[in-house]
Amino acid sequence: VQLKESGGGLVQPGGSLRLSCAASGFVFSGYAMSWYRQAPGKERELVAGIRRADGGIEYGDAVKGRFTIDRDNAQNMVYLEMNLLKPDDTAVYYCHAWNYGQLVYWGQGTQVTVSS
Numbered sequence: 001v002q003l004k005e006s007g008g009g010l011v012q013p014g015g016s017l018r019l020s021c022a023a024s025g026f027v028f029s030g031y032a033m034s035w036y037r038q039a040p041g042k043e044r045e046l047v048a049g050i051r052r053a054d055g056g057i058e059y060g061d062a063v064k065g066r067f068t069i070d071r072d073n074a075q076n077m078v079y080l081e082m083n084l085l086k087p088d089d090t091a092v093y094y095c096h097a098w099n100y101g102q103l104v105y106w107g108q109g110t111q112v113t114v115s116s
Contacts, residue, residue: 001025003095008110019080021095027075028076
């Protein structure tokens with residue numbers, strides 16, 4: 001099982017980034033997929049999640065209206081489009097998979113730094 005994030009980096013305030021997560025080793029379509037983030041000294045928090053079946057989506061309050069999550073079940077990919085980035089968005093972003101039961105997988109994370 002592997003979740004591999006990519007697309008992180010350094011961006012100026014107001015800029016955009018698109019994160020990607022490539023999944024392998026499990027039945028991707030059977031899992032809810034999410035992005036979490038963790039900033040230094042803070043707890044890990046949900047950024048956005050997308051359900052397996054109807055594609056229902058939820059966002060953390062801090063990112064509503066700025067971030068968009070999407071998934072491609074044919075390619076086993078999940079994406080996070082991040083716009084209007086703020087310094088408070090600086091964190092390590094993690095890809096997360098959950099089968100609605102006991103199976104949970106995490107990626108290694110990708111660093112996003114928003115700074116001028």
